[in-house]
Amino acid sequence: MGLRPNPSQRQRRLGLELRRLRDERGLTATKAGGEIGLSAAHLNHIEAGRTAIQPVKLRALADVCGCKDERLIDALIAISQSNGRGWWSEYNHPPHNDDARDLAELESMSVRHRAFQWVLVPGMLQTAEYMRALFESGEPDASPEDQEAFIDFRLRRQRVLTEARPPEFHAVIHEAALRMEFAQRGVMERQIEHLIEMTRKPNIQVQLLPFRANVNQVRFTCSFDCYDSAVSELSTIYVEHPAQSPFVTDQSNLAQFSDAFTKLSALALPPVDVEAGSSIPTRRDSLGLIQHLLYDL
Numbered sequence: 001m002g003l004r005p006n007p008s009q010r011q012r013r014l015g016l017e018l019r020r021l022r023d024e025r026g027l028t029a030t031k032a033g034g035e036i037g038l039s040a041a042h043l044n045h046i047e048a049g050r051t052a053i054q055p056v057k058l059r060a061l062a063d064v065c066g067c068k069d070e071r072l073i074d075a076l077i078a079i080s081q082s083n084g085r086g087w088w089s090e091y092n093h094p095p096h097n098d099d100a101r102d103l104a105e106l107e108s109m110s111v112r113h114r115a116f117q118w119v120l121v122p123g124m125l126q127t128a129e130y131m132r133a134l135f136e137s138g139e140p141d142a143s144p145e146d147q148e149a150f151i152d153f154r155l156r157r158q159r160v161l162t163e164a165r166p167p168e169f170h171a172v173i174h175e176a177a178l179r180m181e182f183a184q185r186g187v188m189e190r191q192i193e194h195l196i197e198m199t200r201k202p203n204i205q206v207q208l209l210p211f212r213a214n215v216n217q218v219r220f221t222c223s224f225d226c227y228d229s230a231v232s233e234l235s236t237i238y239v240e241h242p243a244q245s246p247f248v249t250d251q252s253n254l255a256q257f258s259d260a261f262t263k264l265s266a267l268a269l270p271p272v273d274v275e276a277g278s279s280i281p282t283r284r285d286s287l288g289l290i291q292h293l294l295y296d297l
Helices: 009-025 029-035 040-047 055-064 070-081 098-109 128-138 144-161 185-198 251-267 274-279 286-296
Strands: 112-117 168-174 204-209 224-228 236-238
Touching (some): 029 040, 168 251, 204 251
Parallel strands (some): 112 168
């Protein structure tokens, strides 16, 4: 079997984790590979995501590296055995790219999704007409066909929140996102109403971060998504960036982003609670601010 010319994020992540285990043990590729019957070149290809590793070899490598965490080992084996052929495989042509498909696969594997947005409603909570306004203003050179293809793909991604055994979804959205005027008034009204309606689902929680919140203590200037795995070491951060990979997997960075989200959540207003909001009109929470913004449009 030839080497993969373009490994997926899942395949690269498996290799990165195996490399991390080897580095933590202080082993060279020659030494670790020799212990399990693989050449250094073969192990390097595995660590780069360019070729697969058999479960028996993966267990042997974990043992050589001194890893005794069975939950982590089982999770790595599950990743290695996944063929990655979900619904996103049907979108294997332009305008869709590898990062988009990798993101959809990542969302399907996560047990919790935490999203922080400064200026936009998170993609998983957007309406089709809000997306259309977003693409028309942000991607003016895209053809109408490509814009509709982007919308179709994003709407398909959203289904993970309503299918069987959905992940938890927790969004912290800055007040600025609901005051942006790139979309017509009616579009924003319906988007805000949709946001409220989505919080009725037991797995979805939304908080608003008001302008008055002191976010300087968090020192984060970018929007990001935390995709939490059942095994915390395999969680992933997604940061949209035009010049580098949007996927962050380094353990220290994972902790930094997770801590930032926790602080942002603490600074935000209490979550939208439709039932509580109807009985406590003076309560200062996310629903109250959303309703004020809706009235103010």
